[in-house]
Amino acid sequence: MIDRLVILGATGDLSARYLLPALAALRANGDLGDRFELTGASREDWDSERYRQWVTARLDRHGGDLPADARAAVANATRYVRADVTSPGDLASAIAGEGPVALYLALPPALFPVVITALHEAGLPEGSRIVLEKPFGENLADAQGLNRLLAELVPEQAVFRVDHFLAMTTVQNVLGSRLANRVLEPIWNSTHIAEVDIVWNETLALEGRAGYYDTVGALKDMVQNHLLQLLCLVAMEPPVTLGERDLRDRKVDVLRSVRLLTEDDVVRRTRRGRYLAGRVQGRDIPAYADEEGVDPRRRMETYAEVELELESWRWSGTTFRLRSGKALGTDRKEVAVRFRSVPHLPFGHTGEPLPNVLRFGLEPESLTFDLTGIGAHPHTLAPLSLTAQMAPPHLPAYGRLLLDVLNGDPSLSIRGDEAEEAWRVLTPVLDAWERDLVPLEEYPAGSEGLPPRPCGGGQQRRGELLYAEAAPPADAP
Structure with a gap:
């Protein structure tokens, strides 16, 4: 199990609402030990103490139902690196440490190619994994290009194209x-x-x-x-x-x-x-x-x-x-x-x-x-x-996904050829x-969406899957 997670885009909505509460849930469930380290990397001019305060506030807001000691453990395990995620030098500082790292790109998908290119120069410790959010590219050509970039960086088994659904x-x-x-x-x-x-x-x-x-x-x-x-x-x-x-x-x-x-x-x-x-x-x-x-x-x-x-x-x-x-x-x-x-x-x-x-x-x-x-x-x-x-x-959806990433199980992630076929x-x-x-x-806004297309004969549009009790026949008592 990898015990280092680096989040690029660590001050965004994805981290605040989903990733941080998921980590606290894993801690509460006993899936994260004392060796676990979280590094947040973003462009804000913060230090680690300022980021821990932000993490604590977001966990209180979005994970308030989780045990206080689990939330505190996640905040205390955190450090912060100010980084331009397109800079190889800044990325090298973010992933610095002993052993492999799980690198979560909590970033707009348009940044994926330039970030992955920068990671080629920064280098990743052997055994590291990369996590990307959907959508994977903007079209088929983009997806094929990203897959080629990733294949030169890490093995396919180490790429997690996650879909929390x-x-x-x-x-x-x-x-x-x-x-x-x-x-x-x-x-x-x-x-x-x-x-x-x-x-x-x-x-x-x-x-x-x-x-x-x-x-x-x-x-x-x-x-x-x-x-x-x-x-x-x-x-x-x-x-x-x-x-x-x-x-x-x-x-x-x-x-x-x-x-x-x-x-x-x-x-x-x-x-x-x-x-x-x-x-x-x-x-x-x-x-x-x-x-x-x-x-x-x-x-x-x-x-x-x-x-x-x-x-x-x-x-x-x-x-x-x-x-x-x-x-x-x-x-x-x-x-x-x-x-x-x-x-x-x-x-x-x-x-x-x-x-x-x-x-x-x-x-x-x-x-x-x-x-x-x-x-x-x-x-x-x-x-x-x-x-x-x-x-x-047992765990929130993002908790299950993060646990699979740290454990190296890509079953619930999207394989490269699957992304292209989609x-x-x-x-x-x-x-x-x-x-x-x-x-x-x-x-x-507030309606049921686009009006049904005419079907002819007064029939209900296919696909609505609605029930209504049949009216009694005319001669029913």
């Missing part, structure tokens, strides 16, 4: 539910599953993150990484083990099986939009174009939706719909697996059969199975929902959106 309990439970229950795996295919909605819709707007978000947008921020990773776990073949090679091989298989969208497909099967002014949970939200730090000329989207198909024996004929939006009226964060309707109903019911839906709630974490039973009126059907709340996670899937969408082949629609 993979460490969330419910995300892990997608595999657990599939592979540990005989009742599910035999019907986990296109014969029985019509479509899968992978959704991360949130009430949060920009919340001061325009500097990052306005250069990325919903497609790159959520769909290209988080939601494609969820697609992999839903659609992958059962791995021989959950070891890093078997698990990541099967995820790459899924991405390779995605049928690339043509221009016509992109027009028909993708949507993009951004929010107008509105009210979200009692708060006035300005239009995205009027948010501080936003350049309206970029026409950046805050809502993205993509429909994909897999060219594989198991999934041919099933639609996978990935979507994410900001400043919406309600949070909806789930994987919803919609099974095909039964072939015949003997109840005299005249409406459409209600589908069974298995929902993996991501935040809050839950598992719900929507079934159908007899309604209050004769010859009618009504929804039945079986819900299980998940036990609190960009390959979305390259046709990015190209078409760049040329405005898909209109940038608008929706009021």
Whole structure:
């Protein structure tokens, strides 16, 4: 286990909200010993004492539920180095010490190439590891270039392209539910599953993150990484083990099986939009174009939706719909697996059969199975929902990721070829959106997002996965 962690960009929001509380959680759990050292490197003109005060304040704010002695231990194990992260000399000072180091790039992804190039000159102790946050590059060519730079610096096994979604309990439970229950795996295919909605819709707007978000947008921020990773776990073949090679091989298989969208497909099967002014949970939200730090000329989207198909024996004929939006009226964060309707109903019911839906709630974490039973009126059907709340996670998602980094287990990180395949899937969408082949629609903040596309015949839009008790027939008492 490596006992030295260096965070580049150590005074940023990622460190304050997630990395520091995760380290305190590891300490409270007994996973970090007294030999552990944390080095924070950033451009602020601070010394180590000033940084410890900042760490203590952030831990009190974002990790106040953790034991005080664990928080104090993390703060006391900290030193600070003022550094220009593009300077080889400054980087050499940050990583100075005995033994290998885990180097966490808590930086804007645009800085990754120049920082990695500087690390080539600074040098890394043998056995060191590098951690990078998503998105990994800005396009396929960027990802390929980063992979080449990293390959010259450290072995692939030492590169951790982390995605904290993979460490969330419910995300892990997608595999657990599939592979540990005989009742599910035999019907986990296109014969029985019509479509899968992978959704991360949130009430949060920009919340001061325009500097990052306005250069990325919903497609790159959520769909290209988080939601494609969820697609992999839903659609992958059962791995021989959950070891890093078997698990990541099967995820790459899924991405390779995605049928690339043509221009016509992109027009028909993708949507993009951004929010107008509105009210979200009692708060006035300005239009995205009027948010501080936003350049309206970029026409950046805050809502993205993509429909994909897999060219594989198991999934041919099933639609996978990935979507994410900001400043919406309600949070909806789930994987919803919609099974095909039964072939015949003997109840005299005249409406459409209600589908069974298995929902993996991501935040809050839950598992719900929507079934159908007899309604209050004769010859009618009504929804039945079986819900299980998940036990609190043993560690927060970032705690699990950091523990894997320090222990050298890359199972939950993204392999280099996997990162490239994810960009390959979305390259046709990015190209078409760049040329405005898909209109940038608008929706009021606080609404449910883009209005449904007309389906004809008054039918509800596919993919909403909503239930309503069937109305009784006209001759019902």
